Amino acid sequence: MSETVRVNVDGDGIAVMTFNNPERHNALSVEMRQAIADALPGLDADPAVRVLITTGAGDRAFMSGADISEFGERRTAVDARADYDAGMAAIGRAWTTFSKPIIAMIRGYCMGGGVLTALQADLRFAATDAVFAVPAAKLGLGYGIGGVHALREAVGPAWTAEILFSARRLSAEEALRAGLVSRVVEPSQLLDETMTLARSIASNAPLTVAACKAALRELAKPEASRHTEAVTQMVEACFVSEDYLEGQRAFAEKRPPRFTGR
Secondary structure, eight states: OOTTEEEEEOTTSEEEEEEOOGGGTTOBOHHHHHHHHHHHHHHHHOTTOOEEEEEESSSSEEEOOBOGGGHHHHSSSHHHHHHHHHHHHHHHHHHHTOOSOEEEEEOSEEETHHHHHHHTSSEEEEETTOEEEOTHHHHTOOOOHHHHHHHHHHHHHHHHHHHHHHOOOEEHHHHHHHTSOSEEEOHHHHHHHHHHHHHHHHTSOHHHHHHHHHHHHHHTSOGGGOOHHHHHHHHHHHHTSHHHHHHHHHHHHTSOOOOOOO
16 A cells, blocks of 8 residues: 555444645645555455545645646656556546445545545535635646536536636535535534444445445436446345344344344
């Protein structure tokens, strides 16, 4: 694991992935991107992990975007740009195939590639000091259709147009109104709010949560491209699971259920 990404897993089933490049406001370097792509499959396969929280080191940035200092070498010449884009596609696949709930915990700058990274999360919690922008139009960058689609899914066409065309910065409250984040709290409360929800999710039946996430993923695709049969099979697996019986027992006995994911 690169030092640019730190991962910790607690005893409640919650993994925290920290983007660790505070000197550059946690900018997404090629090294960090590879470390994220390497870490995600292992976390997904680990039965001890039920929820993933993503965040930035320090209190100044979630992720300030791609590391612009690398653009001259890695994102200008045609061949170099192709390699860079292939790496971006690889991390995109790692995020989109991750089967467990993701919560982005955002403080400070969340810019460009940071917005795209936050959009990989199912839920985004922001502190009141968070700032959001996609500055591609101020840098002359081409912005891929995948990023446009992800932003449009989150905030709709009008807000997507404003964010991309203007390249201006949005406050946390504006991001909340746009639907880019689902909750805004004081910085001192952000960790507690995020962890409370994460623990609540982690205590629920893993098979049910996974089926719900899979359904949400398929519904985000064009109807002709959806694989609904796989989701149907996941739903059926819930009904024949030990956890389904445990849920009924716990309800009858008026106690919290102890779900195992089986």
